[in-house]
Amino acid sequence: MAEFALIHDITRRRPRTLRTGMVLAIVLVSYFMIVLDNSIIFTGLPQIQADMGLSPAGLAWAQNAYTLVFGGLLLLGARAGDLLGRRRMFVIGLVLFGLASFLVGTAQSEMWIIAARAFQGIGAAIVAPASLALITATFPAGRERTRAVAAYGTTAGIGASLGLVVGGALASAVSWRAGFFINVPLAIILILAACKHLPAFDAHEGRFDLTGAVSSTLGMGALVYGIINAGEQGWADPLTTWPLAIGAAVLIVFVVNERTAKQPILPLRLFASAERSGAAVVRLLFAGTMIAFFFFTTQFFQGVYGWTPLQAGLGFLPMSLVQFVSSLFVSRLTRRFGNAPVLVVGLTLVAVGMAWMTQLTAEASFMAGAVGPLVLLGLGQGLAFGPLTAAGIAGAHAEDAGAASGLVNTAHQLGSTLGVAILTAFAAGAITLEQQVIDAYLGSTVMLVIALIVALILIFPADIARRKEVSTV
Incomplete structure (x- = not known):
């Protein structure tokens, strides 16, 4: 993956006292597992419904229970890491997530799978903010942290798109359950690696709010x-x-x-920065459009093109591959041009790609109608995710690292839920599935344009001012 290609370059000049390459690998793989699980279920939903005879409402909640608990507990999970110790909470989160994944894979009834998915959300709400906080605590501000955060941001985008490929492949070749069972050995390996290689950061003294x-x-x-x-x-x-x-x-x-x-759970001083506030709004809109894009495009591939889950997953490969390649250049580009300019270019490309997707029809072949905009979307995502993550934690003090990362992940998770809900309602008047998906693409384009405007107003000026200040020191 792109993020692991950066690990050696990030850490080759570091002292041997702390294996920062291993720390980064543990963080990225854990976050990848969390993000992957958020989208892996999409291509397997029809098989899950047929396997367990789920009602339409039960099928929806098999996905939504995870989102509800994940989004609801993120701030609590982030602050717990600050007060109780990041490594400790990181390991606890992995234990809960691995156990919950096993329970999802063995589910035999509607209530079972819904409860197990909610349980997964608890583990994810602990691991996600702890992973980003570990990066800010391990890597000092500057070039090394920039690259590490870029890799972290890339993981969010690639994990979401690859989840569809992996989910479709496993659902077609084995079973939808395999997508959750693979988390169990992965979580065990990560727990052992975390106990051995993650530094035991001191917990910050204070009361729990x-x-x-x-x-x-x-x-x-x-x-x-x-x-x-x-x-x-x-x-x-x-x-x-x-x-x-x-x-x-x-x-x-x-x-x-x-x-x-x-000692608040979310220090309001985090919003004193226009850059961090803008990043939260942009991430909410950006994550909302992209998760909704996966949701609706999967339906288009299977319902309009008549593809299998595997074919639908593989349909996202043009986007995933381009995103992988473009993400390799993010740290180099941000070092030369700055964080905000790269973010703005990335958002622009995604908005143009989404607008292009509105021209997709059932009569147009995949190669003629979808590949072009998918490539543009992948290029834009690869450029945008890293700088957007960096803007979300820019200037946060060490004692607020967990809270800042919790805010980043909360915006992402809430945006994912909000995007699907708003765009589903926006497209509700369409008669055919094809028109419903196209209407959703149109709504997504509007949301992305708003995100771009917010970035230009709040993030861009703050980033430019900070770079000028640094250059004059």
Whole structure:
């Protein structure tokens, strides 16, 4: 993978006292596993439904239970790493995720798989923010951290697209269950490697913000639940409006608490930076469009083209391969041109590629209609993910590393849920599957243009100002 091609170059000048190459490898593989699992289920959903006789609602919740718990517990998981120790929480998260993956793979009923997927979300909510916090704690600010964060960001994009390929291949060749069973030995290997090679970072002294933890978890959980239900039942449904209203009210309580708490779970000073605030908004929109793109394009490949799960997964290869190659040049490009310019170019390419996808029709062959925009989307993603991740943690103090990484991952996860829900509602009036997917592409293009505008207003000026300040020192 692209990120591992960077490991030797990142660490070759480091002292032998800390094997930073091994630290980076452990972090990237663990995060890859989490992201992979977020999309691997897409191509296997029809087989899961047929295998266990799931109702349409049960099938939706087989995916949504993971998203709900993951999004709801991210801030809590991030702060727990700061207070209880990052290596300790990282290992605990891997244990929970590996065990939950085994339970998903052995599921025999609707309630079983939904509960096991929710259990997976707990492990993911601990591992995801801990992994990024480990990078900021291990690599000093500068060239080395830039490359490590670029590799981390690349993992988010490649993991999501490769999840569709891996999921389709395993569902066709073995079973949908194999996609979850492979996490078990991988988690065991990562646990052993983490115990041996990850440094035992000191836990930061302080109280645990109980009010903030409860209100953030309940508020985020209610918000994510309402968003999920909106995608299934519409925005006017009581099970959409009430959770959204309750979630918003509880999050207001959370913000008020964070303003007065001595040691908040999410220090509001993180939003004092226009760059970090802008990165959160852009990531929410960007992640929302790309996860929705995988969701709708998989349906197009299988429902319109009549492809098998394996063929649908392989259909994303042009995008994945180009993303892999372009990500190799991100650290070099950001070093020469800056973080924000590379991000803006990447977002522009993704927006153009998505607009191009709106021209896709059932009559157009895959080579003629889809390959071109898929290549453009892959190129843009490869350039954008790393700089966007770097902007999300730019300037955060060491004691806020976990909270900053939690904010990055929360924006990503909430955006993933919000994007699918909004675009499903946006395309609800379409009569055919083909038109529904095209309408979703159109809505995605609008969201990406908004993300680009936010990046130009909030991220670009801050990044340029910081680079000028550094050059004058």
